[in-house]
Amino acid sequence: MTSDTPGGLMARLRRRRSQPRGRVRRRLGTVVRLTLALTLAGGVYAVFAPGLSADDTPQLSTAAEEGKALFDQSCISCHGRNAQGVPDRGPSLIGVGAAAVEFQVSTGRMPMARQEAQAPRKPSMFNDDQTRQLAQYVQELGGGPQVPEGSLRAGEGDEEAIARGGNLFRINCSSCHAFSGGGGALSSGKYAPDLSKATDRQLYAAMLTGPQNMPVFGDNQLTPDQKKEIISYVQEALKQDRDPGGWGLGRFGPVTEGVAIFLVGIVALVFAALWIAGKS
């Protein structure tokens, strides 16, 4: 396979040279190497591919064509030509839908930097337009769920909808993402992520597609309206509503409260006791 060589070379390079360098430099190096490798892969592809794919590629819209170009640059090494998947590397993307692409790419989870228990959220490599183009390409390849256009909230300030969303959140979401939306641990290094950075579209796409180990909440289970209510609850109640009882201590529950009572309460009182009993 043409795209194997740069990857293998990259891995060897990384193994040999990654130890003594600083984090920032390592990251920069990774980006540079990645770009180089992808350019190389794209170039090789450009030489060989057109003739091979001409007959089996369906007619693509303009946006999808743009997306395909991006895909062939950044995604093809793991997800394969025409998103068919590469065994032990990346799954086929046929039928995952635009929603899945939008979630994975806009949260920076894809492209993955390395194989690990779970792809972490990081700054996205693509801007919104590019993300939509990629999503459009995958959508036209095999269909699948899509995030609807327009507002994904149940109406600004609709408190009844927020309350309904809260109920749904506690039944369906809080077991993994915690009452506060702060996330929590799963098995073997996996985790349910913190929702604090998630946008409306990302929340919607996550429910719709069940990324990684998250269960799928299809439209028959949570209707689009219910999804919007959950989004309203997360964004307007959990995230925008300020804590009425003072600093929320990260909303981790009794753990941080226990830390606070010793580090703040008992420490302050012991210092007071030292002063009181000290010789004046």
Add this chain to the structure above:
Amino acid sequence: MTTDTHAHDVEPEEVDIDDPRLSRFEIVREGARRDGVEIVHYEDPFPVKGTKAERRTVRTVSLFFLITGIAGTAFMVIYIWWPWQYELGANNSKLYTPLLGLTLGVSLLAVGFGILTWGKKLMPREIAIQDRHDGPSARDQRKLTGETMAYIVDELGIKRRKTLGLAALAGLAPIGLVAAAPLIGGLIKSPTKDRIFFRTGFDPAANGGRLVRLTREDGTPIRPEDVSVGGQMTVFPGIPDGATNKHADSPTLLIHLREDDAERTRADAKPINQGAQWENFVAYSKICTHAGCPASLYEQQTNRLLCPCHQSQFLITDNARPIFGPATRSLPQLPITVDEEGFFVATSDYKVAVGPAFWERP
């Protein structure tokens, strides 16, 4: 200062407290002495009155009390006039509690520091020594008290009149039981009545013999297409109050497995779980067999179900067998099928008791 000697082994001569030449402090010191307390060091921090240092300390203490007054007033003003009723969003009502805490805390701390500075800086310093009497009472005291108590027993004559003692014991023991009976008798409740630990809301017997549907929390029944592949749904018995805490042992997790996982699950089913699966759908009790938390963290790719309380993990594709953590038992599987109207029903109640283990459980 006295050293390691018994300060009061040598009894000092009594001071005549009516002696008009004595200062008040000397009388106080005499009183302390009669209480076994020797004031060995007593020093006024400001022997010369009205020095700069003294005035400064007085000002500090006054300032603390003034801060108390200001903070206390601020507390009252905030308590009465600050918008306090909850409003969703980021607004001033959210500052009500922090401001109350800040003003109350500052005023209390200032009182505390004011009093303490007064006591520490303005009042004379003293070192007093008091005798400590560890150990037993004097020998003759012990003997007198001991004999008195022994004589009480003699007076009652229990040693001589054994029958009386036994009779009293036999008579009083039931009285003790009578005192305990209403409490224990009122509280006690049999766990075996109606086999409550072995039945859930899915028992058709409690539903007039009809099979119980699986429903959502609002009571609507569920069709197979309601749960996507790789999805899960918390379901409840479709009976009145089925989704409330009246049936706290009934919440169940309905999972739509992928084709290959479903086949593996069917092939690996234990005898008791044979036939419980309907097509690619399985339903397991959500109540952890360890301590009863809802084990509801479903990982759709690894098919593990996690309990967030004590980190037990169950493998859904292998009879929900515990594979990690403190749980010892598999999650019970609810046998399900789809009725003629196309809704999920439980073909019977759980075959084993759900939830944490107990003594009578097989």
Add this chain to the structure above:
Amino acid sequence: MKRRKVDVSAVPAKAAGGLDDRFQAATPLRNILNKVFPDHWSFLLGEIALFSFIILLLTGTFLTFFYEPSLAVVTYDGSYAPLRGVHMTSAYASSLHLSFDVRGGLIMRQMHHWAALTFMAAIVVHMFRIFFTGAFRKPRETNWIIGSLLFWIGFLAGFTGYSLPDDALSGTGLRIASAIMLSIPVIGSWVTTSLFDGEFPGTVIMGRFYIAHVLLIPGALLALISVHLGLVFKQKHTQWPGPGRTEHNVVGERFVPRYTIKQGGFFMIVFGVIALMGGLFQINPIWLFGPYEAYTVSAASQPDWYVMFLDGSTRLFPAWEIRFDLWGWGTAIPSRPSSGPRWCCRAS
């Protein structure tokens, strides 16, 4: 008529004289005023616990005016919009009510909770001091045992209080407690059904926990704290070595005024710190947890810090189920092999 002139400066002396005529208080009172207390900061750790207990009584009494210990289901329609229309128990609804619809209720609730954490933390720190200075030895063994009892009764007070709001976090804790009770050999299921009046959660548990939390447990605490202090008063503090200090004396300051001033000032400081924490640090935001339903739970559900040793050991305990099976006695289901005395631990 000419009124008899009242000499104001003579009033206290006259009043004191009148009291002594009746109670002969002069000698015992002077005894107390002159009692010497040793002066060391570590002797104030126990006071933190005592003062937090007083704050607990004050704030707790306020909370009882608004809390309703009932599991009857109501529909919430208070100020907290994100829960409006949700079905919940009266216990939870009244906890929300006192947090959002009672002026200053939230800070009282938060101060109560912080004071509870301080109470337990101070007990533990105080016990460390007693333990590492050997102050538990003869003649003070009784007071050490009473102190340990105070920790455990405080533990119960904390757990019942944690359960009363009936939010999803405390309900989960209560369910774990019921599971722990179920695991008691022989009588586990009887204990559980008797406490809950049937299956968990039943309808009476909040009433029972409430009376335990506001009457029985504080009563026991108050009684034991009185004995604890009485014994310290009688047996006197231990003291650190220093110039003039021996096994047979106490070196320090007399009770009144210096020691009482320090105590009073320190009480105000403890009160102030708890007020600051109660206002500035949010604790137990029950409105985020939602009402307790048997099917809701949050990732990382935790108890308050003084219960964490139980939570941790429950996690770490190996997956064993230890069974004592005496000829099938207690067996309700025949499928269990019950052929004789058997001891087995089974790990799946």
